[in-house]
Amino acid sequence: SQTIHQWPATLVQPVGSPLSLECTVEGTSNPNLYWYRQAAGRGLQLLFYSVGIGQISSEVPQNLSASRPQDRQFILSSKKLLLSDSGFYLCAWRAEEAEAGELFFGEGSRLTVL
């Protein structure tokens, strides 16, 4: 069966520090991968998605970046965090062939920038 994991689960970082959130999917090949951010009272905001190794599409211009160094690994990074980067970050995957398929989410990472 397929599983998705992301870490760390909780992170408290000072403004200006770097960030690295990692997500790994097991049990499937060539998944579509997504990074979302969820702010209180707002819908899920798509940050990045990837349809293959090295292929990243950015939905929102900001100080975050994403990379996909391996087929089932997706990394969210920042060189210098801002206060506004605080939020709940979710990694998700969907089967490559399932354009209308459901998304499967990782456990989420709660980031607090102080």
Add this chain to the structure above:
Amino acid sequence: GQNIDQPTEMTATEGAIVQINCTYQTSGFNGLFWYQQHAGEAPTFLSYNVLDGLEEKGRFSSFLSRSKGYSYLLLKELQMKDSASYLCAVLDSNYQLIWGAGTKLIIKP
């Protein structure tokens, strides 16, 4: 622009029935999803509708009317564990998901 509207919060009593509405205006339509999200956790899939009508799955049912841009999630025989946020999301013409802000459902004994 694209827009998904659902109530911010609803309260219901244990054992009762509750209907959570979702209206949408999107560029194209390739289906509508409902997800459940408990506080501090990731969303989990509940249902998917692409054709008009009612889809029933145990205590949960989801209805879609494409002509009205409208869906609802019906929860029967409410249990305390149903206290959660319920997210409505629409797949647009580019197969990108547009998310509503979610409805927080509070269940009282």
